[in-house]
Amino acid sequence: MKMTRRISTLASLESAQSTSPKLNSHPPMEIISTISWMKETARQSRAENHVIGFIPTMGALHEGHLSLIRRAKAECSRVYASIFVNPIQFGPNEDLAKYPRTFEADVEKLIAAGVDVLFAPLAKEIYPPDFKTYVTIEGLSDRLEGNSRPGHFRGVATVVLKLFEIAQPHFAYFGRKDAQQVRILQQMVHDLNLNLEIIVHPIVREPDGLALSSRNAYLRPDERRAATVLNRSLVEASHQIEAGVRDALQVQSAIHKILSAEKLAHADYAEVVSADSFEPIARLGNSAAYILLAVFVGNTRLIDNLFIEPAPDSNSYVCSL
Amino acid sequence: MKMTRRISTLASLESAQSTSPKLNSHPPMEIISTISWMKETARQSRAENHVIGFIPTMGALHEGHLSLIRRAKAECSRVYASIFVNPIQFGPNEDLAKYPRTFEADVEKLIAAGVDVLFAPLAKEIYPPDFKTYVTIEGLSDRLEGNSRPGHFRGVATVVLKLFEIAQPHFAYFGRKDAQQVRILQQMVHDLNLNLEIIVHPIVREPDGLALSSRNAYLRPDERRAATVLNRSLVEASHQIEAGVRDALQVQSAIHKILSAEKLAHADYAEVVSADSFEPIARLGNSAAYILLAVFVGNTRLIDNLFIEPAPDSNSYVCSL
Numbered sequence: 331m332k333m334t335r336r337i338s339t340l341a342s343l344e345s346a347q348s349t350s351p352k353l354n355s356h357p358p359m360e361i362i363s364t365i366s367w368m369k370e371t372a373r374q375s376r377a378e379n380h381v382i383g384f385i386p387t388m389g390a391l392h393e394g395h396l397s398l399i400r401r402a403k404a405e406c407s408r409v410y411a412s413i414f415v416n417p418i419q420f421g422p423n424e425d426l427a428k429y430p431r432t433f434e435a436d437v438e439k440l441i442a443a444g445v446d447v448l449f450a451p452l453a454k455e456i457y458p459p460d461f462k463t464y465v466t467i468e469g470l471s472d473r474l475e476g477n478s479r480p481g482h483f484r485g486v487a488t489v490v491l492k493l494f495e496i497a498q499p500h501f502a503y504f505g506r507k508d509a510q511q512v513r514i515l516q517q518m519v520h521d522l523n524l525n526l527e528i529i530v531h532p533i534v535r536e537p538d539g540l541a542l543s544s545r546n547a548y549l550r551p552d553e554r555r556a557a558t559v560l561n562r563s564l565v566e567a568s569h570q571i572e573a574g575v576r577d578a579l580q581v582q583s584a585i586h587k588i589l590s591a592e593k594l595a596h597a598d599y600a601e602v603v604s605a606d607s608f609e610p611i612a613r614l615g616n617s618a619a620y621i622l623l624a625v626f627v628g629n630t631r632l633i634d635n636l637f638i639e640p641a642p643d644s645n646s647y648v649c650s651l
Numbered sequence: 652m653k654m655t656r657r658i659s660t661l662a663s664l665e666s667a668q669s670t671s672p673k674l675n676s677h678p679p680m681e682i683i684s685t686i687s688w689m690k691e692t693a694r695q696s697r698a699e700n701h702v703i704g705f706i707p708t709m710g711a712l713h714e715g716h717l718s719l720i721r722r723a724k725a726e727c728s729r730v731y732a733s734i735f736v737n738p739i740q741f742g743p744n745e746d747l748a749k750y751p752r753t754f755e756a757d758v759e760k761l762i763a764a765g766v767d768v769l770f771a772p773l774a775k776e777i778y779p780p781d782f783k784t785y786v787t788i789e790g791l792s793d794r795l796e797g798n799s800r801p802g803h804f805r806g807v808a809t810v811v812l813k814l815f816e817i818a819q820p821h822f823a824y825f826g827r828k829d830a831q832q833v834r835i836l837q838q839m840v841h842d843l844n845l846n847l848e849i850i851v852h853p854i855v856r857e858p859d860g861l862a863l864s865s866r867n868a869y870l871r872p873d874e875r876r877a878a879t880v881l882n883r884s885l886v887e888a889s890h891q892i893e894a895g896v897r898d899a900l901q902v903q904s905a906i907h908k909i910l911s912a913e914k915l916a917h918a919d920y921a922e923v924v925s926a927d928s929f930e931p932i933a934r935l936g937n938s939a940a941y942i943l944l945a946v947f948v949g950n951t952r953l954i955d956n957l958f959i960e961p962a963p964d965s966n967s968y969v970c971s972l
Contacts, residue, residue: 365844462789463808463842469783487784495844521784523686523816 359441361448365456365496368449372410372498380408384499384526386490389413390430390544391439394534398503399443401531410497411440412449414456419485430547449497456492464488467514467521470608474622475510475633478598486511487518499526506650507533507541509620509635510608532650533634535561539651541634548630556594557627560634561651563588563600567621567636568649576614578602581621589625598624598631605637614647616640680762682769686777686817689770693731693819701729705820707811710734711751711865712760715855719824720764722852731818732761733770735777740806751868770818777813785809788835788842791929795943796831796954799919807832808839820847827971828854828862830941830956831929853971854955856882860972862955869951877915878948881955882972884909884921888942888957889970897935899923902942910946919945919952926958935968937961 362368375382383406385398395411402409413436420426433450440448464484470476471483494502504512516528534542539561540554549557563585570581585600604611605618621636637650683689696703704723708716716732723730734757741747754771761769785805791797792804815823825833837849855863860882861875870878884906891902906921925932926939942957958971 369844369846460838461842462791463839464787464789465784465843466787467784492842492844495846498846517781518784521782521813522786523690523813525690525816525819 357446359437359445359448361437361450363449363451363455365451368447368451368496369498371447372496375408376498381406381501382408382410382497382499384493384497384502385409385411385445386493386502386504387411387413387436388415388429388544389436390432390547391436392534392542392544392546394505394507394542396439396443397534398505398531399440399445401529402501402503403444405529406501408446409444410447410449410499411445412451412493412497414449414451414453414489414493416456416485416489417453418457418488419482421479421481424479425545425548428548430544449493456489465491465518465522467517470510470514470517473608474599474601474603475624478624478631483511483514487514490515491518491522491524494524494526501527501529503529503531505533506530506637507543507633507635509605509622509637513605513608535651539565541632543632545630545632549627553594553628553630556592557630557632559589559592559595559627560623560625560632564621564623564634564636564651568651571614571638571647571649578610578612578614585621585623595625595627598626600625614638678767680758680766680769682758682771684770684772684776686772689768689772689817690819692768693817696729697819702727702822703729703731703818703820705814705818705823706730706732706766707814707823707825708732708734708757709736709750709865710757711753711868712757713855713863713865713867715826715828715863717760717764718855719826719852720761720766722850723822723824724765726850727822729767730765731768731770731820732766733772733814733818735770735772735774735810735814737777737806737810738774739778739809740803742800742802745800746866746869749869751865770814777810786812786839786843788838791831791835791838794929795920795922795924796945799945799952804832804835808835811836812839812843812845815845815847822848822850824850824852826854827851827958828864828954828956830926830943830958834926834929856972860886862953864953866951866953870948874915874949874951877913878951878953880910880913880916880948881944881946881953885942885944885955885957885972889972892935892959892968892970899931899933899935906942906944916946916948919947921946935959 362371383402385402387395399409415429417426465487466484467487476483506512512530519528538558540557566584566588567581570584575581581602582600589595589597600623601610602619602621603609605620611619619638623634625632639648641648683692704727706719706723720730736750738747786808787805788808797804827833833851840849859879861878887905887909888902891905896902902923903921910916910918921944922931923940923942924930926941932940940959944956945952945954960969962969
C-alpha cells in the first residue's frame with residue numbers, strides 16, 4: 331500500500347506552523363492517509379506505552395469536535411483524530427454529495443488543538459471494491475434515527491469498528507448530541523469485547539442554544555433563526571420536568587406546541603425514551619431518559635436532545651441540555 | 652466479573668501433570684473462563700512481546716485440531732486455544748444439544764500438546780442477556796453452507812470476532828476442511844482491518860480418507876464405512892482433473908455417480924466454485940477453485956473439499972485433499 335500523504339498543501343501548513351513560536355511547542359501533526367501506516371503509527375504509540383485518545387469525525391469541524399479534542403488532550407498522551415465522510419452511513423436521498431468539506435481549515439484547527447495524528451483516508455482505502463462485512467446492532471438501530479435513516483447505524487457501526495481497529499485507541503470520544511449513535515457504539519464495544527472505552531461528552535451550543543452541527547452550515551439566515559426551536563422546546567421540557575411533570579405525553583405535547591409555532595420547522599420525531607433501551611417510556615421513572623428531537627428546518631434535518639437523570643437524593647431530576 | 656476457574660477437576664489434572672517428567676518441561680496450562688481475565692492474560696503476553704497463536708475450537712478435539720496446535724507451537728511463542736460450543740451458529744433444528752462435549756479429555760490433549768492457555772467460557776459470559784451485535788459478510792455467507800444453514804456464518808463471524816478481541820492473537824489457525832468458513836473469516840479480517848493473520852492448515856484425514864470431524868462421532872459403524880464416500884468422490888474428481896477434465900459439470904457428474912452408489916448417503920450439495928468468490932464456475936481456469944461437498948450420511952451431515960490450484964508452470968493443476 332502507498333504511504334504518501336494525501337494533501338500536498340500540508341507541507342506549507344507545517345512550515346507555517348514551524349515559524350509560529352506558539353504552535354512550535356509540540357511536534358507537527360502527522361497526516362496519514364493509508365490504513366497500513368496508521369496501524370503502524372498506532373502500534374508504535376502503544377509500544378511506547380502511550381495512552382491513545384481518538385476522535386473520529388466527518389470533518390467540517392466546529393467547537394463541538396474541538397471540545398472532544400481538548401478533553402482527549404487532558405486525558406491521553408497521544409491524540410488521534412480522523413476525518414472521513416463515511417458514504418455507507420448516508421441514505422440514497424441524503425446529503426453525502428453536499429456534506430460540507432473544509433479539509434484545510436479542519437487541519438489548521440487540529441494543529442492548533444494539538445492533535446498528534448490525523449487519519450484522513452480516501453473512501454476507496456476504507457471500502458475497497460470487494461468490501462462485504464457489516465456490523466449490525468439489533469433493536470437499538472431500528473428506531474428513531476434508524477427508522478428515519480435506514481442503514482445509517484449499520485454504516486456508522488461498521489466504519490467506527492474499522493477505525494478502532496486501525497487507530498487502536500484506548501479511549502474514543504463522542505458527543506452526546508448523537509445520543510442514539512453513542513448508545514449503539516457503546517453496545518458494540520460491549521458486545522464485541524473491544525479493548526477500548528467510549529467517552530461521552532456534553533453537547534456544545536451556540537449562544538442562542540442551537541446545538542453545534544456541521545449541518546448548521548446548510549441553514550439560510552431565516553432558517554438559522556428558526557433552528558433555535560429545537561433548543562427552545564427542550565428548555566421548556568426541562569422546565570416542565572423541574573415543575574414536577576412526569577408524564578411523557580404531557581412533555582411531548584408541550585414540545586410539539588413550540589415546534590408547530592415555528593413555520594419553517596416540522597418535526598420528524600419528538601420522543602421520550604429510556605436512555606438504556608431507547609424504547610418510548612410513558613412516564614419518567616427511576617432510570618435515565620432522553621427526550622430526542624429530529625426536526626426539519628427548511629430542508630435541513632437537525633437533531634438535539636435533553637438528557638434526564640434521576641437526582642440521587644430526591645424524586646427530582648437533573649436535566650442536561 | 653468472577654475469575655474462578657470453570658472446572659474443579661483441573662487441579663487434579665495439573666497435579667497429575669506435575670508428577671509427569673515428560674509433561675513437566677513446560678508450565679501448567681492455565682484454564683480461563685472469564686473474558687476479563689483472558690483479556691488481561693493476552694495483554695500481559697503482548698506486553699512481554701510474545702507472539703500469540705490462537706486456535707478457536709468447539710472442543711471434541713481430534714488430530715485435526717492438534718495439527719493446528721502443533722503448527723502454532725512451531726510459529727508462535729504463546730499458544731492459546733478456546734473451547735466454546737457457539738450456540739448462535741447452530742440452527743433451531745441442528746445438533747447444538749447433542750454436539751459432542753468431551754471437556755476433560757480435551758484438556759488432557761491440550762496439556763499434552765503444550766498449549767499455554769485454554770479459554771473456556773460459559774455461553775452466558777459470551778452472550779449476556781442484552782447481547783445485540785452481529786457481524787455479517789454479505790454474498791459469501793449466503794450460498795452453500797450458508798444456504799443450508801441460515802445464520803450459520805453470522806454466528807461464526809460474530810463469535811470469532813469476539814474471541815479475537817478477547818484473546819488478541821497475532822495468528823489464528825483454522826483447518827481447510829471448513830473452506831467457506833475460512834474464506835469468510837479472511838474476508839472479515841480484511842474488511843474490518845483486524846490486527847491479525849489467519850493461517851489455513853490442510854485437512855487431516857483418517858487412514859481410509861475420511862476427513863476428521865467432531866461430528867464423525869455420530870456415525871454408526873455402517874455409516875462410518877459409508878462416510879468414506881466423500882473422500883472417494885473427491886479422489887475420483889482429482890483423477891479426472893489430472894487426466895485433463897476441465898468442465899465442472901463433468902466433474903460433478905462423476906462425483907454424483909459415486910455418491911449415489913452409496914445407499915446411506917445423500918448429497919446436500921456438490922459444487923465446483925471459485926476459491927475467491929465461492930460462486931460456481933463452469934470450467935477450471937487460471938485461478939484457484941474448490942470442489943465442495945456436503946453429504947448426509949444417515950442423519951449426520953458431513954463436509955469435505957478438494958482444493959485445486961493452477962500449477963505455476965503448465966496448464967495442469969495441483970489438487971489438495
